[in-house]
Amino acid sequence: MKYVDEFRDPEQAKKILKEIDKLCSEIELKEDRPIQIMEVCGGHTHSIFRYGLNQLLPKKLEFVHGPGCPVCVLPRSVVDNCILIAKHDDVIFTTFGDAMRVPGSSQSLLDIKAEGSDIRMVYSPLDALTIAQKNPDKRVVFFGLGFETTMPSTALSLMQAKKQGVENFYLFCNHITIIPTIKAVLDSPGMRIDGFLGPGHVSLIIGTKPYDFIADDYHKPLVAAGFEPLDILQSVWMILKQLKNGEAIIENQYSRLVHEEGNASALAPIQEVFELREFFEWRGLGSINHSGVKVNDKYKEFDAEVEFDLKEVTVTDPDVCQCGEVLKGVLKPWQCKVFGKECTPEKPLGALMVSTEGACSAQYSYGLNIDLITKK
Amino acid sequence: MCLGVPAQIKEIIDSDNQIAMVDLSGVAREVNIACVLDNTHQAQDLIDKWVLVHVGFALSVVDEEEAHKTLKILDEIGELSATMEDLDQGSR
Numbered sequence A: 001m002k003y004v005d006e007f008r009d010p011e012q013a014k015k016i017l018k019e020i021d022k023l024c025s026e027i028e029l030k031e032d033r034p035i036q037i038m039e040v041c042g043g044h045t046h047s048i049f050r051y052g053l054n055q056l057l058p059k060k061l062e063f064v065h066g067p068g069c070p071v072c073v074l075p076r077s078v079v080d081n082c083i084l085i086a087k088h089d090d091v092i093f094t095t096f097g098d099a100m101r102v103p104g105s106s107q108s109l110l111d112i113k114a115e116g117s118d119i120r121m122v123y124s125p126l127d128a129l130t131i132a133q134k135n136p137d138k139r140v141v142f143f144g145l146g147f148e149t150t151m152p153s154t155a156l157s158l159m160q161a162k163k164q165g166v167e168n169f170y171l172f173c174n175h176i177t178i179i180p181t182i183k184a185v186l187d188s189p190g191m192r193i194d195g196f197l198g199p200g201h202v203s204l205i206i207g208t209k210p211y212d213f214i215a216d217d218y219h220k221p222l223v224a225a226g227f228e229p230l231d232i233l234q235s236v237w238m239i240l241k242q243l244k245n246g247e248a249i250i251e252n253q254y255s256r257l258v259h260e261e262g263n264a265s266a267l268a269p270i271q272e273v274f275e276l277r278e279f280f281e282w283r284g285l286g287s288i289n290h291s292g293v294k295v296n297d298k299y300k301e302f303d304a305e306v307e308f309d310l311k312e313v314t315v316t317d318p319d320v321c322q323c324g325e326v327l328k329g330v331l332k333p334w335q336c337k338v339f340g341k342e343c344t345p346e347k348p349l350g351a352l353m354v355s356t357e358g359a360c361s362a363q364y365s366y367g368l369n370i371d372l373i374t375k376k
Numbered sequence B: 001m002c003l004g005v006p007a008q009i010k011e012i013i014d015s016d017n018q019i020a021m022v023d024l025s026g027v028a029r030e031v032n033i034a035c036v037l038d039n040t041h042q043a044q045d046l047i048d049k050w051v052l053v054h055v056g057f058a059l060s061v062v063d064e065e066e067a068h069k070t071l072k073i074l075d076e077i078g079e080l081s082a083t084m085e086d087l088d089q090g091s092r
């Protein structure tokens, strides 16, 4: 077993789709509208489009693409701060590839790389640490972003830097947390999501218990889901079953990796290095309390915000951008006025067009494809 | 961003720094295994195990038994629809 192909079997998918179809027709909604399932994680958005699942599912069921693409929710001010740091002559700025093209107020990291700033794409924060060790006369900054999935790797890299006495390594920390984000979605006016596809890889860190409030207080089902087509279809089936039976519980489809209690060995470094920010500014969603983390005092010497004396500024998106509405599920990507016109993956105006996990980019790149599953 | 890939641990190459070599779809790659170790699980126990790799870190060990259970459930959902078809055809 390789834990990939087994979960992509097209025949199996067809059978489950049939069951989903049947369940959908048995569910009665109070209002005349489709059943809406929000996939919180950008990884799910990507899979849904890549395999054309949105086109295979019955019309009565709709995916709402949630705010779970960390690159997409980066506010312009953060990109501006990255640029501010990277423009120092003695700085090597390191980042995951996804963040390179995100537009700031006037430029992206890619733009200033073309102008000569030393910006390097890395696969892992440990690669950034190695660059620091090899370039002792430079200040090496790692741009840390992502949900809980990515936090342990950043934290462990800082712990290693401290242990090895590396003095020229800094973290520009923009990690965000999932629970306040889901809560913000649930509390937003006009919210009418019927159930959630829970982010599988965040869940393997935090476990499924933190989601309990979604069932207890908001009476919505959530199923922690894997990322292969069959994982997603099975999870949808599980949510629909709950809806049919009038239930709202937290379930775990991704039990080969996710445990109720999460992963203590991954949570420990997060605790060691980070503390909650009072609030964090999101593109399109505004400020959400306790939705981000920063480097704590114990690791202050590695904090780029301290080293480069960064100020918190808010920069609003251009008026034509409707990323906020799309993020909240109020608008579909193609309903944005500039979708596919002024805003394309080649020349993104809004952040949702940048990463392949962004709802707009995924819709643009895969939206018109016929399903890959049945074609296989 | 939060994507991960299953890979199989082949060798522990640096137990002090918790580094293992994995086979990631046919490519040999170094990964940090700090997040899949605890008091009861030593590095050596991980050889041949499958882990989920994300940005150079193994984040969780794949539970084979649970994977089989999930596949079995998927089968059962499939069978449900097969039985339905039989019934449909029988009634024609």
Ligand code: SF4
Pocket (backbone or CB within 6 Å): A320, A321, A322, A323, A324, A326, A333, A336, A337, A338, A339, A340, A343, A349, A350, A351, A352, A353, A354, A360
């Ligand atoms: S089309 Fe562009 S501007 Fe409009 S919502 Fe999508 S990313 Fe934002």
